[in-house]
Amino acid sequence: MSRPNCEDFQQLFVNDTPLMDMRAPIEFAQGAFPTSDNRPLMQDDEREAVGTCYKEQGQQAAIALGHELVNGEVKAQRVAQWKAFCEANPNGYLYCFRGGLRSRITQQWLQEAGIDYPMVVGGYKALRRYLIDTIDAVAAKPMTLIGGNTGCGKTIMVNEVDNAIDLEGAANHRGSSFGRYVTPQRTQIDFENVLAVAMLKKQAAGHDHLVFEDEGKIIGSVSVPLSINQAMQQAPIAIVDDPLDVRLERLLDDYVVRMQRDFVAQYGEEDGWQKFAEYLERGMFSIRKRLGFQRYEELLLVQQNAVKAMQSSGSLERHYDWLSLLLEQYYDPMYTYQLGKKADRIVFRGEYDEVKAWLAENAR
Structure with a gap:
């Protein structure tokens, strides 16, 4: 007996259920879900042709064209890919955009191949709506922020606190001028989807009061969802006050040691070093106006010499030379100014372990 089609979206996401996405690659690239795998019924050009036919000649003609385009060996190859997914993920589901024609055709062709595989009711659109609503619901609940100067370990802490959500992890970007990773940043939709799934998992674990890092509106190239951003403007803040030498060690490891290793692992020794140097130079270039041209030129030279020595x-x-100057002359003054506008919301200050202990007692 086949399983019923899925309508329990919470359990689907909390359990990391495998999802077979039947949409065209261009749709998938714009946004999908963390456990989804794109096995399209139609490729982009086929979907475009069928869409044009639908507008000009109606649904029946479009369906006929679709069967004509996806037929014979092409159809056999796609069904074989679907079968492989279904056999590898017997607990999964399939979906298209609305849970309509593409899902039903896929189910039919799989049944003809001897496999009953359920679909998600409402498809991608319904799942996406559910995740957006989840974000808005979380924004209405209690939250506490972790603040502090650059390098104080805020992101490390949100990954150590049980009821915390890592916004930067969901965005795949550390939020600063040097914040990108070797791997590309997520799209806005993927960021929101990953974020909402993380929220659902925290709720399922019994956490209603969530902790976030004190972020601005933008993380790299994505925007923090409006409802969350607005709630963060009112939330209490616990400030990490770690000393400069501790923060420098964290930045050195984060921006230099790990990034050099990751670039070399991704691109090989020669290209990896080159791309690592370019990454640091682009980070400096992005804040040149705020630094002032002369200070930018001086810091860039120090940075370039540090890479050569390394x-x-x-x-x-x-590397300590340019990192310490960057903290003292740029990041620290900027954060001090920003924090001054939030002074009435600061509820605790302390070093890393003290803030972490305070959160365990007061932000649950």
Whole structure:
């Protein structure tokens, strides 16, 4: 007996249920779900042709064209891919945009191949609406923010606190000028979907009061959902006050050691070093106006010399020079100014372990 089609969206996301996405690749690239795998019924050009036919000649003609385009060996190859997914993920579901024709055709062709595989009722559109509503519902509940100067370990802490959500992790970007990773940043839709799924999992674990890092409206190239951003403007803040030397060590590891390793792992030794140097230079270039041209030129030279020394001898010492100047002359003054506008919402200050202990007692 086949399983019923899925209508329990919460359990679907909380359990990381495998999802077979039948939409065209262009639709999938714009936004999908963390556990979805694109196995399209139609490729982009086929979908476009069928859509044009639908507008000009109606549904029946469009269906006929679709069967004509996806037929014979093409159809056999796609059904074989679907079968492989279904056999590898017997607990999964399939979906198209609205849970309509593409889902039903896929189910029919799978049944002809001997497989009963359920679909998500309402398809991608219904799942997406559910996740957007989840974000808005969370925004209406209690939250506490972790604040502090650059390098104080806010992102580390949100990954150590049980009821915390990592906004930067969901965005795949650290939020600063040097915040990108080797892997591309998520699209806006993918960011929101990953964020909402994380929220659902926290709720399922019994956490209604959530903790977030104190973020601005933008993380890299994505925007924090409006309802969450507005709620964050009112939320209490616990400030991490770690000393400069501790923050420098974190930044050195985050922006230099790990990024150099990741670039080399991704691109090989020669290209990896080149792309690592370009990453640091682009980070500096992005804040040149705020630094002022002369200070930017000075810091860039120090940074470039640090990379050369690191590559030739493995020494990290020169990186402290530009990182410390960047903290003292740019990031710290900027954050102090921003924090001054939030002074009435600061409820606790302390070093890393003290803030973490305070959150465990007061933000649950």
